[in-house]
Amino acid sequence: MSFWTPSRQGIVFTTIVVVGTTAGFVLGVREAFVDPVLAVGEPRVRVEGSVATVQVTVRNASDGRAYCPDVGIAAIDRDGRDLASGVAVPDLGDGRLGPGQSANYIGTLTGIAQEEFDEELDEYVGFVEEENPCP
Amino acid sequence: MATEPAERFILAPTLTQRPDFHITRKLVGVPKWPLALLTLIYMINVSDQFLLPSMFPLLKREFGLSDTGLGLLSGSYLVSVTLFTVPFGVLADRYNRTRIISWGTLAWGLTMIFTGLSTGFAMLLIGRIVLGMWDPCDNPTSQSLLADYYPVNQRSKVMGVYQVGQLAGFILLPIAGIMSAAWGWRSTFYFFSLPAFVVAVLAWRLHEPRRGVQDRKHQRLEHDETRVVASEYDEARGFSAYKDLFACRSYMAMLVSATVGSLFFGGLGVWAPTFLIRYHDLSIAAATSSIAVVAIGGLIGAIASGHLADYLIHAKHPSARIAVAGMARVLSVPFFLFAFAINYTALALLSLAVGAMFLVAGIPPTNAARSDVLHPNLRGRGTSLDAVSQSMASAASPIIFGILSDVADLRTAFLILSPLAAVAGLVLLTLGFATYGRDARAVRHQVRREHFASLGSGESPDADVLFVEPEEELSLSEAVRVWRPDEGPMLEVQGLDFSYGPIQVLFGVQMAIPQGGCHALLGRNGVGKTTLLSNIAGLLDGQAGEIFYRGQDLSGIPPDQRTKLGITLVATGRSTFPSLSVWDNLWFGSYPFTGSEELSQQRAEAILEIFPLLADRLDQRAGTLSGGEQQMVALGRALMAGPDLLLIDELSLGLAPTVTGQLLDVVDQVLELGTTILLVEQSIGVALAVADTVFFMDRGIVEPLGKAAGLDADELIRRLLEGHK
Numbered sequence: 001m002s003f004w005t006p007s008r009q010g011i012v013f014t015t016i017v018v019v020g021t022t023a024g025f026v027l028g029v030r031e032a033f034v035d036p037v038l039a040v041g042e043p044r045v046r047v048e049g050s051v052a053t054v055q056v057t058v059r060n061a062s063d064g065r066a067y068c069p070d071v072g073i074a075a076i077d078r079d080g081r082d083l084a085s086g087v088a089v090p091d092l093g094d095g096r097l098g099p100g101q102s103a104n105y106i107g108t109l110t111g112i113a114q115e116e117f118d119e120e121l122d123e124y125v126g127f128v129e130e131e132n133p134c135p
Numbered sequence: 136m137a138t139e140p141a142e143r144f145i146l147a148p149t150l151t152q153r154p155d156f157h158i159t160r161k162l163v164g165v166p167k168w169p170l171a172l173l174t175l176i177y178m179i180n181v182s183d184q185f186l187l188p189s190m191f192p193l194l195k196r197e198f199g200l201s202d203t204g205l206g207l208l209s210g211s212y213l214v215s216v217t218l219f220t221v222p223f224g225v226l227a228d229r230y231n232r233t234r235i236i237s238w239g240t241l242a243w244g245l246t247m248i249f250t251g252l253s254t255g256f257a258m259l260l261i262g263r264i265v266l267g268m269w270d271p272c273d274n275p276t277s278q279s280l281l282a283d284y285y286p287v288n289q290r291s292k293v294m295g296v297y298q299v300g301q302l303a304g305f306i307l308l309p310i311a312g313i314m315s316a317a318w319g320w321r322s323t324f325y326f327f328s329l330p331a332f333v334v335a336v337l338a339w340r341l342h343e344p345r346r347g348v349q350d351r352k353h354q355r356l357e358h359d360e361t362r363v364v365a366s367e368y369d370e371a372r373g374f375s376a377y378k379d380l381f382a383c384r385s386y387m388a389m390l391v392s393a394t395v396g397s398l399f400f401g402g403l404g405v406w407a408p409t410f411l412i413r414y415h416d417l418s419i420a421a422a423t424s425s426i427a428v429v430a431i432g433g434l435i436g437a438i439a440s441g442h443l444a445d446y447l448i449h450a451k452h453p454s455a456r457i458a459v460a461g462m463a464r465v466l467s468v469p470f471f472l473f474a475f476a477i478n479y480t481a482l483a484l485l486s487l488a489v490g491a492m493f494l495v496a497g498i499p500p501t502n503a504a505r506s507d508v509l510h511p512n513l514r515g516r517g518t519s520l521d522a523v524s525q526s527m528a529s530a531a532s533p534i535i536f537g538i539l540s541d542v543a544d545l546r547t548a549f550l551i552l553s554p555l556a557a558v559a560g561l562v563l564l565t566l567g568f569a570t571y572g573r574d575a576r577a578v579r580h581q582v583r584r585e586h587f588a589s590l591g592s593g594e595s596p597d598a599d600v601l602f603v604e605p606e607e608e609l610s611l612s613e614a615v616r617v618w619r620p621d622e623g624p625m626l627e628v629q630g631l632d633f634s635y636g637p638i639q640v641l642f643g644v645q646m647a648i649p650q651g652g653c654h655a656l657l658g659r660n661g662v663g664k665t666t667l668l669s670n671i672a673g674l675l676d677g678q679a680g681e682i683f684y685r686g687q688d689l690s691g692i693p694p695d696q697r698t699k700l701g702i703t704l705v706a707t708g709r710s711t712f713p714s715l716s717v718w719d720n721l722w723f724g725s726y727p728f729t730g731s732e733e734l735s736q737q738r739a740e741a742i743l744e745i746f747p748l749l750a751d752r753l754d755q756r757a758g759t760l761s762g763g764e765q766q767m768v769a770l771g772r773a774l775m776a777g778p779d780l781l782l783i784d785e786l787s788l789g790l791a792p793t794v795t796g797q798l799l800d801v802v803d804q805v806l807e808l809g810t811t812i813l814l815v816e817q818s819i820g821v822a823l824a825v826a827d828t829v830f831f832m833d834r835g836i837v838e839p840l841g842k843a844a845g846l847d848a849d850e851l852i853r854r855l856l857e858g859h860k
Contacts, residue, residue, distance in 0.1 A: 013237065013339060020244050021332045027251060028325030032318035072196070078408070078419060080191030081202045119412045122419055127196040 037062045038069050038097070038131055043124045047117075052109040056088060056126030060097035066134040067097050071105040072127050075112055077120040084109040088126060096134050145737045147808040148701060151777030160449065160691030162289055162296075166678055169284045169341055170293055173277040174300035176240060176334050180273050181304025182311070183243055184212075186327055187250065187263060189308050193320040194259065204256055208263050213530060215267025217523055220275070224519025227276040228368070228376070228512050236280075237339040239272025244331030251324030275518035282506035282514055283344040286690065287353040288448060290503035291456055295441025298499050302433050347511030350582045352681075364589040368512035380517055385457070385508045385574040388567035389501050394524040396464060396559035399552045400494060401529030402536035404429075407487070410545055415480040425484055432488035436463070436496035444500040449611060456504035457563050457571045460497040464560030467493035468553055475549040494556055501563070508574035510581055611687050615700050618685035625650040625811055626671065626780060628837075631680035633666055640666045641677065642835040648780075653802065653812040655822035655843065658832035659855055664815040665707055667832070668782045671813070672704035673697045684780070695727070701779030707788060707815075709765035711772070713758025717749050720757050720768050724775030735775065742771040745801055763794035770801060781805065783814045787821045799825055819851045 041057035054073040060066070074085035088107030089095070097103055105126065112121070162170075187194075191205050226235055243266065250262035277297065285293045315323040347364060368376055380386060407429065411422040440459055447455030470490035474483045502518075509517045532552075539548035624647035633641040640663040648654050658664050669675040671682055673694035682689045684702060692700075703724075711720050721742055725735040743750040746767040752760065757768050766786070773781060786802070787795040795818075802825050806812060816822040822829065826843040831854060840846060 009234075010339075013241065013335075016241055016245070017332050017336055020241070020248065021329060024244065024248050024325045024328040024332065027248065028318075028322045028329075031251075031322035031325060034319075074196075076192050078423070080188065080195065081205065082195070119409055119419070125192060125196070129196075129199075 035061055036128075037065075038067055038128045040071070040126045040128060043073065043126045045124050050110065050112055050114065050117075052084075052112065052124065053106065054088065054109060054124050054126065055091070055104055055106045057102055057104055058097065058126075058128065059102040060099055062099050064099055066099065068095050068132045068134040069097065069128045070130040070132060071107075072129045073105075073107045073109065074125050074127070075109050076122050076125060077116070078122045080122075083116050083121060084112050086110075087129075145734070145741045146774050146777060146805075148777045148779040148810055151701070151734075151779075160289060160445070161676075161693060162285070162292055162691060165285055165289075165690070170281065170296055172334065172337050172341065173236075173273070173281060174297050174303075176236065176273050176338065177277065177297060177300030178304040178307070179240075179330050179334060180243070180270060181301050182307035183247060183266065183327060183331065184270060185305070185308055186247075186311055186324070187212075187259075187266075189311055190315060190320045190323070193315060197320075198253075198256055198259070200256060208259060211260055212263040212267040212270075213526070215264045216270045217526060219268045220271035220519045220523050220526075221516075223271040224275045224516040227279050227515025227519070231343050232276045232280050232515075233338055233341040233343045235276050236273055236341075237335050239269045239276075240331050240335040240338060242269040242272075244328040244335065247324050247328035247331065251321045251328070271519065271522065274522055275515045278502060278506065278518045279346075279511075279514040280341075280344065283346060283348055283511065285349065286688075287349050287507070289445055289691065290506055291441040291444035291448075291459075291500045293441070294499035294502040295437045295439075298437040298441075298495070298502075299434060302430050302437065302495075305430065347582050347585075350511060350579065351586055354579060354583055356583060356586045364585050366510070366512045366585050368510060376513055376516055377520075380509070380513060380520065383508055383574050384570035385567050386505060386517060388562055388570065389460075389505055390521055390524055392461075392464070392559040392562040392567065393501065393521055394528045395555055395562065396494070396497070397525045397528035398532050398535065399555040399559075401532030402552065403491075403532075405533040406536045406540075406545065406549070410475065410549060411480075411483075413545055414478065415483060417480070428484050428488045429491040432490070432492035433495035436492035436494070437499055439492075440496035441499040441503070444503065453575075454568055454571050456500040456507065457567045460500040460504065461560040461563030461567065463493045463496035463500075464563070465557045466560075467491070467497075468557040468560075471553040471556065472550060475546055475553065497560070497563075504567075504571060504575075508571060508578060510578055611692075612700060615685045615687050618687075620650040622686055624648055624683075625685060626813070627683040628667070628671070629681045629683070631667070631670060631677045631682065633663070633670060633675060633677040635666075640835050641670070643680065644835070644837050646830060646837045646839075648811065648813060650811055651806075651809065652827035653806055653814055653825050654828045654830065655826035656813060656815045656830045656832055656837070657817070657819065657822055657851065657855065658815075660817065662832050663835045664832055665784055667837070668704060668706075668784050668813070668815055672702060672782055674704070698776055698778075701777075702782065703773045703776045703778035703780070704782040705769050705773045705784060705786070707784040709762060710769045711757035711760075711765050714756060716754050717757055717760070717768055718753040720772050721775055724772030725777075738775050738777070742774060745774075745804065746771055763790050763797075766790060766794070766798060770798065774805065778810055781810050781812045783812060785815060785817065787816065787818050795821060817855075819848050819855070823848060823851075 037060065039059045039061050041059070044055045046053045052075060056071065056073065058069060058071055071088040072085060073088045075083040077083050086107045086109050088105035091104045091106050093103065095103065109124075188209060194200060195205065223235070246262055246266045246269065249265070250259065253259045253262060278294070281293050281297060282290065311323050311327065314326060345363065346366070351364070404426070408419070408422040408426055411417045411425055412419060415422075417425065440463055444456045444459040447459065452458065467490045470486045470493065474486035474490055477483055477486075505517055505521065506514055536545075536548050536552065539551060626646070626648040628644050628646040631641050631644040632639065644667060656664055656667070666675060670677050673689065673692060673696075676690075684697075684700060689697060694704075712723065715723070718739070721739050722735060725738050726732065748764060749767055749771065752764070757765060760768065770783070770786075783802075786798055790798070799821065802812065802814070806825075814822065814826060823843050823846065829840045829843050829846055829851075831838045831840050
């Protein structure tokens with residue numbers, strides 16, 4: 001117990017604060033400046049009845065690698081849960097994205113009840129499920 | 136120069152009407168920094184708590200989580216919080232509270248970084264559980280600390296400010312949303328860890344107040360904040376402390392009331408947006424942002440109810456905290472019923488906001504009342520039990536709403552559950568109201584008993600030697616009025632510290648002035664004489680210490696109300712309203728404080744008899760008068776209020792000796808009226824000419840030198856030059 005003197009407590013506390021603050025700041029800045037290799041644009045949505053067609057643009061921001069990504073789409077409720085989700089496929093070509101290239105991916109979401117459209121639906125999202133570097 | 140006594144005596148303090156009036160106290164004379172910091176910590180706690188749920192969509196994409204997984208993350212956090220709240224309550228009652236908060240917030244910060252580093256569900260889950268472990272480190276601890284940092288008579292107000300932290304915590308969440316959209320969810324966690332480290336360091340620097348120090352100060356038992364007072368709860372183990380908690384009827388009433396209220400309140404935030412979408416055709420975004428109106432109502436309610444409850448206590452309603460809390464909850468119900476019954480959206484939102492205002496208004500007075508009825512060493516445990524029961528009720532509430540909505544409809548669910556707030560209020564207004572006074576008194580007696588036991592002086596713990604429950608028997612203004620000179624000094628300054636920013640001017644000033652006579656305060660320029668007078672007059676508020684006037688604590692009472700109580704200041708340096716006429720200057724010295732036009736008129740005439748020079752200049756602007764004439768106006772204006780205690784700062788400063796002589800004649804006449812004068816002077820000749828006793832001030836410390844008649848002027852001059860020996 002005598003080891004845990006107030007001065008030692010202060011030293012341990014200060015050390016953890018310094019380490020934590022430095023780590024939080026460095027990690028935060030690093031993360032903020034790391035752009036994803038595959039950038040997904042804002043989804044464009046067309047709703048007909050209970051079917052929503054969602055289109056997103058995916059861009060390969062890497063310098064030298066081609067990707068063949070798996071792209072997903074989803075309709076999300078206010079609590080962040082999926083009302084519906086699905087897969088989006090490239091509207092043209094085989095889905096191979098060379099460095100600096102973009103492609104549109106389209107998918108449909110079904111099974112959303114009218115009440116969910118009215119009361120629960122918060123937003124549509126597109127996302128990269130797997131980056132899949134092309135062979 | 137001398138006037139006829141019959142005219143002059145219209146200025147006598149005894150002729151001044153000092154009706155009973157409601158004193159309002161500002162939160163001054165106490166450091167506000169701990170309250171600001173603890174409120175900030177509460178805010179950060181709330182935002183950290185809800186940060187992960189706001190990131191669910193992003194986490195779901197990145198880790199491929201199912202909804203069950205997300206639910207598990209939320210649920211594990213709640214379970215963890217519930218399990219650790221009670222132990223933290225025990226810790227808060229037994230150990231150094233500022234250290235508990237420091238280490239706890241430090242652990243939050245680290246947990247936020249850990250969560251940001253997550254590579255999968257398992258790490259996220261561990262992060263949530265660990266965050267839940269540390270989450271309760273602040274609320275029970277902070278409330279216990281606040282009760283010991285701030286005066287008993289300002290508790291509701293303090294709790295109102297603290298409550299703002301919870302509501303403001305939600306404001307940070309949209310910021311987190313913007314950050315995560317721009318920089319990703321991980322960086323949001325990393326950056327949100329930084330405020331936790333900052334507040335951890337600041338909390339480390341907070342001083343740990345002695346438990347119950349404010350309760351002892353309230354009873355005027357002591358002013359030594361460092362002395363340890365042993366309590367029977369210091370070594371209380373197991374359930375004995377909880378047995379006492381459960382035996383406290385008013386505490387149990389508050390616990391039941393808060394729990395019943397949470398059965399409604401917990402579901403309100405979850406289901407109100409759905410209600411607005413379903414019954415008012417609002418979009419989801421509009422419904423969600425409309426809830427901000429409810430939060431604003433809550434903010435207003437939290438601040439207003441704290442002030443109202445404290446104000447009513449000063450106005451001789453000792454159970455006002457319970458009454459305000461209970462009434463607020465009952466009053467919220469009609470507004471909620473109206474909001475959920477009508478179809479007109481604007482009115483529904485307005486009514487919802489007012490309902491929320493009343494509902495939240497019940498929280499700060501309840502928190503303050505809980506501190507009143509719990510022994511200082513039980514407050515952590517009491518608050519933690521309350522938090523657990525509330526969070527369990529809040530968790531059950533949305534489910535009850537959902538069931539009722541499925542069975543009938545959502546509107547019916549709201550209409551059925553809204554009256555629970557009234558039930559909560561009625562519990563307070565019946566059981567709580569009936570037992571609060573008794574329980575609060577029992578705590579005061581126990582605090583007093585422990586105080587005397589720790590002194591070991593053999594004084595009877597039951598002897599009501601110092602404390603007469605002032606709030607319960609007399610209002611403060613009444614108590615000042617009926618005070619008698621044999622009850623102690625008229626003015627008593629105890630341990631007064633004052634700083635202008637980082638520069639400390641007053642160092643624990645001790646000073647006692649009896650009623651009657653002129654008392655001079657001598658000292659060199661810049662030693663703190665004017666600062667001391669300004670503190671007495673209420674123009675400045677010291678960081679520590681108290682000032683008692685006629686036995687009553689003046690802390691937080693604004694200057695105009697001190698003038699109504701009988702304290703008037705003639706400030707240094709021609710303190711007139713320069714753009715107003717002489718007549719208006721005089722009138723402003725009386726009418727606002729006496730409220731009597733006739734008395735003001737008679738007094739103005741008496742002043743003009745004393746200062747005939749002013750009679751020819753009544754319409755002249757005071758700023759255009761000579762220095763001596765302006766000093767006459769300033770003194771005249773002060774006398775118009777009929778002061779019991781007249782504070783004069785540098786009467787002779789910059790005046791010709793003949794003018795000073797005239798003013799000293801006036802001072803003699805004022806003394807004959809029965810007014811007590813505290814005169815600050817640099818001129819020893821002037822001071823010794825009129826003073827009965829002399830105080831010497833140097834470097835922020837006051838030393839009584841005794842009767843003026845026995846003092847050697849040359850010796851005084853030497854001391855002025857040398858300062859304290």
